[in-house]
Amino acid sequence: MNKTFRLIRTMLKMQYSLAGKSSGEKIGYVLLAIFLIPFSGIIISVLNSIVETLYDQLAPSGNENALLGLLFVGMTIVLLFVSLSSVLSSFYFAEDIEGFIPYPFHPYQLLAGKAAAPFINLYVTSGVLMVPILTLYGIHSGAGFIYYIYALLLFLIFPVIPFTMMAILLMFFMRFANIAKNKDRTKVFAGLLTFVFIIGFNVIIRLNQNPEQTAEGAAQLIQQQNGLLNIITGMIPTAYFSTMALQNAKALNGLFFLLLLLALSVGTIFLFLTAGQKLYFKGVLGLTAGSTKKFNSGKVSKKIKTQPVFLALLLKELRIIFRTPTFFMQIVVQSLFGPVFLVVILVFESSSGSIGALGSMLEQFDGKAPLLLLFILTLFILGVNPASYSSISRDGRSWPANLYLPVPAKTVIFSKVMTAWLINLLSIILLAAVGLAVIQMPPALFIAWIILTFLASWFTSLVGTSLDLNDPKLNWTDEQEVFKSRFISLIALLIEMGTFGFIVLLLWNIDSLQSLWMTSLLLALLLTIAIGISHVALRKLIGTKFLKTR
Amino acid sequence: MITIKNVTKEYAGKTAVKNLDLVVPDGKIFGFLGPNGAGKSTTIKMITGILPIDEGTITVNGYDIASQSIEAKKLFGYVPDSPDIFLRLKGIEYLNFIGDIFDIPKDIRKEKIENLTKSFGIYEALDNHIQTYSHGMRQKIVVSGVLLHDPDVWILDEPLSGLDPKSSYTLKEMMREHAAKGNTVFFSTHVLEVVEQLCDEVAIINKGKLQFRGNMKEMKEQFEADETLEKVFLELTSNE
Numbered sequence: 001m002n003k004t005f006r007l008i009r010t011m012l013k014m015q016y017s018l019a020g021k022s023s024g025e026k027i028g029y030v031l032l033a034i035f036l037i038p039f040s041g042i043i044i045s046v047l048n049s050i051v052e053t054l055y056d057q058l059a060p061s062g063n064e065n066a067l068l069g070l071l072f073v074g075m076t077i078v079l080l081f082v083s084l085s086s087v088l089s090s091f092y093f094a095e096d097i098e099g100f101i102p103y104p105f106h107p108y109q110l111l112a113g114k115a116a117a118p119f120i121n122l123y124v125t126s127g128v129l130m131v132p133i134l135t136l137y138g139i140h141s142g143a144g145f146i147y148y149i150y151a152l153l154l155f156l157i158f159p160v161i162p163f164t165m166m167a168i169l170l171m172f173f174m175r176f177a178n179i180a181k182n183k184d185r186t187k188v189f190a191g192l193l194t195f196v197f198i199i200g201f202n203v204i205i206r207l208n209q210n211p212e213q214t215a216e217g218a219a220q221l222i223q224q225q226n227g228l229l230n231i232i233t234g235m236i237p238t239a240y241f242s243t244m245a246l247q248n249a250k251a252l253n254g255l256f257f258l259l260l261l262l263a264l265s266v267g268t269i270f271l272f273l274t275a276g277q278k279l280y281f282k283g284v285l286g287l288t289a290g291s292t293k294k295f296n297s298g299k300v301s302k303k304i305k306t307q308p309v310f311l312a313l314l315l316k317e318l319r320i321i322f323r324t325p326t327f328f329m330q331i332v333v334q335s336l337f338g339p340v341f342l343v344v345i346l347v348f349e350s351s352s353g354s355i356g357a358l359g360s361m362l363e364q365f366d367g368k369a370p371l372l373l374l375f376i377l378t379l380f381i382l383g384v385n386p387a388s389y390s391s392i393s394r395d396g397r398s399w400p401a402n403l404y405l406p407v408p409a410k411t412v413i414f415s416k417v418m419t420a421w422l423i424n425l426l427s428i429i430l431l432a433a434v435g436l437a438v439i440q441m442p443p444a445l446f447i448a449w450i451i452l453t454f455l456a457s458w459f460t461s462l463v464g465t466s467l468d469l470n471d472p473k474l475n476w477t478d479e480q481e482v483f484k485s486r487f488i489s490l491i492a493l494l495i496e497m498g499t500f501g502f503i504v505l506l507l508w509n510i511d512s513l514q515s516l517w518m519t520s521l522l523l524a525l526l527l528t529i530a531i532g533i534s535h536v537a538l539r540k541l542i543g544t545k546f547l548k549t550r
Numbered sequence: 551m552i553t554i555k556n557v558t559k560e561y562a563g564k565t566a567v568k569n570l571d572l573v574v575p576d577g578k579i580f581g582f583l584g585p586n587g588a589g590k591s592t593t594i595k596m597i598t599g600i601l602p603i604d605e606g607t608i609t610v611n612g613y614d615i616a617s618q619s620i621e622a623k624k625l626f627g628y629v630p631d632s633p634d635i636f637l638r639l640k641g642i643e644y645l646n647f648i649g650d651i652f653d654i655p656k657d658i659r660k661e662k663i664e665n666l667t668k669s670f671g672i673y674e675a676l677d678n679h680i681q682t683y684s685h686g687m688r689q690k691i692v693v694s695g696v697l698l699h700d701p702d703v704w705i706l707d708e709p710l711s712g713l714d715p716k717s718s719y720t721l722k723e724m725m726r727e728h729a730a731k732g733n734t735v736f737f738s739t740h741v742l743e744v745v746e747q748l749c750d751e752v753a754i755i756n757k758g759k760l761q762f763r764g765n766m767k768e769m770k771e772q773f774e775a776d777e778t779l780e781k782v783f784l785e786l787t788s789n790e
Contacts, residue, residue, distance in 0.1 A: 295674040303642045303677075304649070304660045312650035316639065323638040323679070398635040404598040405651055406623035547602055 007105065007113040014096070014477065015117045015484060044132050051136040064141065065247045069229040071133050072158070072239030075126055079162035082125050085329055086118035087167045089480040092174055093326040096478045097284055111276040115167070117484070122159040130155055134246075147249040150258060154242050160265040161238050164272040169197075171275055174283035188325050192333065238264065309407060313415035318422070320394065321387065326479035327394060331423060335385045339430040368519035372504050374435075374449050375456070375523060376497075381427055382457050383496040388420035388464020389489055392472035392549065393482045399474050399549065409546040410539065413465065417538075420461035428453055448520035455527040456500075462534040464492050469541050472549055499530065551576050551734055552597060552703065557606035559592055559758075566592040568758045570606070574736045579729045581749035582738040585787050589758040590738045591631060594707050597736075598628045610703055624652070626703040627696030633688035633712075641667070641683070641691050642676040645698060652699035659698070666694040670717050685712040693721060704728060706737035710744060722748055742779045756787040 051067065058064040091097075091114050100110055134151040137143075173193065233240035241261045248254035307315070321327045391413075395402065402412050432450060435441040441449070467488050476482055483489075503526055513519060552574040559567040567589045574580045584590045595601040597608055599615050599622070608615045613622035636644050642663070649659040667673040670690040672683075680688060689712050696704065704725070710718050725748065729735045739745060745752060745766075752769065754762040762769060769782060 295677060297673075300642050300676045301660060301664075303640075304646055304656065304663060306654075306656050306659070307650050309650055312647050316636070316643075316647055319643065320636075320638045397632065398637075400595075400600045400630065401635055403600045404623060404628045404630075405648075406620045407651055408620060547599070 004109045004112050007109055008116045011113040012116050015481065047132050048136050051133060052140060055137070055140045063229065065243050066229045068137060068243040068246055069233045069239055071130065072242045073233060073236050075130055075158065076162050076236050076239055078125060079122055079159050080166050082122055083118065083163045083166035085334070086121050087170050088329060089326050090114050090118045091170070092284060094478040094480055101285070106277065107280040108273040108277045111273065111280050119159070119163060122163055126155065126159055144250060147246060150246055150249045150254065153258065154245065157261055157265050158242060161268050164268040167272055168275045171279040171283055175279045188328050310411055310415055313412060314418055317416060317419040321423070324479060330483050331387045331390065332426065335387070335423060335427050336430065339381065339427050367514045367516055368507065370445060371448055371516055371519055372508055375452055376501065376504050378431065378453050379456050379496060379500055381431070382424050382460045383493045384489060385420065385424050385460065385464070386483060386489065387423040388461045389468045389492050390482050391416035391420060391465040392468045393474060396474055396476055403547065409542050413469065413538065413542055417461045417465045420464060421457050424457040424461065428457065444516060448516060452520060452523055452527065455524060455531065459527055459531050459534060460496055462531065462538055463495055466534065466538045466541055467492055469545050469549070474549070551611055552736060553609045555607045557596060557603055557608060559596060559601065559604050566758050570760055572753055572760065572763065574734055576734050577729055577732045578750040579725055579735045579748055581745045581752040582736065582755065583745060583752055583783065584755040588755045590755060591707060593755070594705060594738060598626070598705060599623060625701055626705050627699060627701035629692050629696055629706040629709050631707040633685070633692045637681040638679060640677055640679055641672065644680060644691060645695055648695040648698055654699055662698050666697055669720055670694060686714055686717065689713055690717060697724070703734040704736065708739060709737055710739065710741065742783060746779050754783065754786050761786045
């Protein structure tokens with residue numbers, strides 16, 4: 001047991017250590033924390049009004065606990081998703097495991113160590129949503145002291161089951177993935193399969209909620225207490241147990257449900273460690289070896305061709321992103337996640353008829369409103385693209401090659417900006433397809449939107465790359481460190497949404513500005529200015545930082 | 551020719567290289583020796599532009615690495631101490647990338663890639679990812695990349711570590727040929743036998759300061775003639 005804890009501590013230190021960070025960076029984190037206070041204030045007030053409205057509507061029929069049910073069901077889905085990517089990267093993509101395998105540890109000990117960092121991730125995720133909503137619910141329902149104790153315990157216990165379940169599922173997949181020949185590709189494939197699995201899970205839940213039936217059923221169910229809760233949590237018993245524990249915090253009943261959940265969680269931990277003991281090494285040993293192909297001299301000589309330096313750099317970047325499982329998952333899959341999810345929801349809504357009409361609705365909304373809304377939504381989706389803010393850090397120990405090869409610094413950096421822009425293009429194409437096929441966007445709106453999107457994508461690529469050049473993380477032992485425990489994505493988003501959020505709000509409120517074309521022209525102009533400023537800033541940064549980066 | 555003039559480099563408050571003056575002449579194989587942490591890699595990294603220079607200047611064939619960096623970098627080929635770079639690229643993609651960066655015409659590129667990789671025995675691995683290569687194979691692909699663009703100046707940081715005897719012999723022969731054509735070969739090593747076999751001149755650095763510079767004969771003369779190179783080295787770099 002002692003050794004397991006030592007191992008957990010060592011692994012956590014390697015992930016989260018502040019060692020080697022300058023005091024400037026540490027001050028930066030503190031400033032960021034202060035900056036986040038008003039931001040979280042806004043989120044909490046929004047959550048508060050949602051909780052209040054729902055509570056007041058549901059309470060008269062005794063269905064207010066459906067709100068808790070909804071929270072726990074939602075949290076389960078979110079936690080499953082977060083577990084998916086973090087378990088994959090921590091257990092299987094992280095090659096630091098090779099450093100630990102020669103030591104006399106049991107598979108379950110290594111697994112416990114490897115689980116620590118993803119688990120902290122889960123607590124951060126659920127802390128953002130669960131803590132404020134549970135507290136607000138407590139306030140609105142006038143709950144007593146025991147409720148808060150239970151809520152705290154649930155916050156601690158609840159992520160266990162989604163995490164262990166996802167981990168067991170993945171260990172099972174990976175055990176078979178390891179038999180395959182091209183291991184890098186299979187690793188990504190197994191990840192994608194699980195990704196599809198969750199989307200499918202979500203689809204099944206949605207399919208079970210036939211809108212007409214639900215409306216009828218809900219009318220009946222709402223007559224009886226807990227009726228709504230039962231349909232919401234029908235698929236996920238742990239959500240039901242958690243809700244009942246909180247609902248009956250004062251009664252013995254509540255304690256029973258809490259203990260039941262606790263027992264289940266302890267059970268799944270044992271299951272997880274036992275499955276790990278049997279499956280983990282079979283999945284992970286030898287997994288880091290790539291594939292070797294039969295040699296074909298014709299194929300090799302075909303690959304010898306001359307290209308401009310910029311193109312050579314660009315292709316190198318894209319190859320590295322698509323071939324490194326962690327980069328592929330974090331950059332390509334995650335940036336497609338938003339649009340794909342949107343597609344799933346929209347396609348299902350449209351089959352029920354409510355979205356098909358959205359296009360004509362947008363037409364009636366003539367003028368700037370739909371454009372501004374679409375623009376800010378797109379900016380948000382493009383802003384969270386990790387390809388830009390990992391531009392420099394991705395190179396890791398290959399970075400010095402940029403310094404000793406005779407390529408001008410700005411060529412290197414702009415090939416990286418271009419890479420981020422191209423990766424964004426994937427999301428844009430998907431969004432465009434939805435816009436045309438599902439929502440049936442009016443052509444004028446579509447053209448204006450797509451032009452603005454291309455510009456916005458260049459802007460976010462510039463901002464992300466600049467931020468990464470300013471403070472890159474090159475000394476990683478494992479690719480996931482490029483993305484974990486860095487606030488850079490948040491800063492990028494704050495800069496992008498801060499400036500253009502304000503501008504959109506301003507344009508929205510100028511009454512004399514109504515036409516679509518004027519608004520697009522104005523936005524395009526402002527984007528061009530923003531791009532110009534970012535270009536100057538990036539070039540300055542290249543001058544001061546490029547040679548000092550290592 | 552590499553000219554290092556009065557170069558100083560500090561690392562986190564510690565002086566890694568102090569007032570270093572060194573000229574690496576053309577037409578000779580120049581060995582750079584010193585114990586671990588003596589400042590060898592720091593010096594090589596400053597020559598290649600990886601580390602900024604705090605004080606002093608370094609020129610490669612007359613081009614200043616700080617102010618005329620692109621021109622200088624076009625003239626040298628560098629083999630880093632760790633060949634673990636661009637692991638996700640295939641061997642052939644890496645060499646083609648280097649070819650693009652140094653503007654090597656297609657026909658020359660093709661011929662050289664074949665010749666070099668065949669003589670190092672990695673030709674048949676070219677279509678595999680560098681990640682799948684052994685340490686020695688990685689070393690060979692990086693060396694092939696350097697030789698591909700045929701630079702005047704070779705800068706090699708521990709080039710022979712990890713190479714099998716045959717490849718080691720091949721590389722040493724290549725170094726000799728290159729120097730014989732009047733070019734510069736500058737390399738660091740720990741292996742004293744290699745120095746004795748290969749080097750025309752050596753420099754020994756310890757704690758960031760130059761301890762000795764001269765040819766092998768001078769070095770033996772300066773000490774008692776019958777001493778082995780190992781003893782000379784230990785004496786020069788003994789801590790007090």
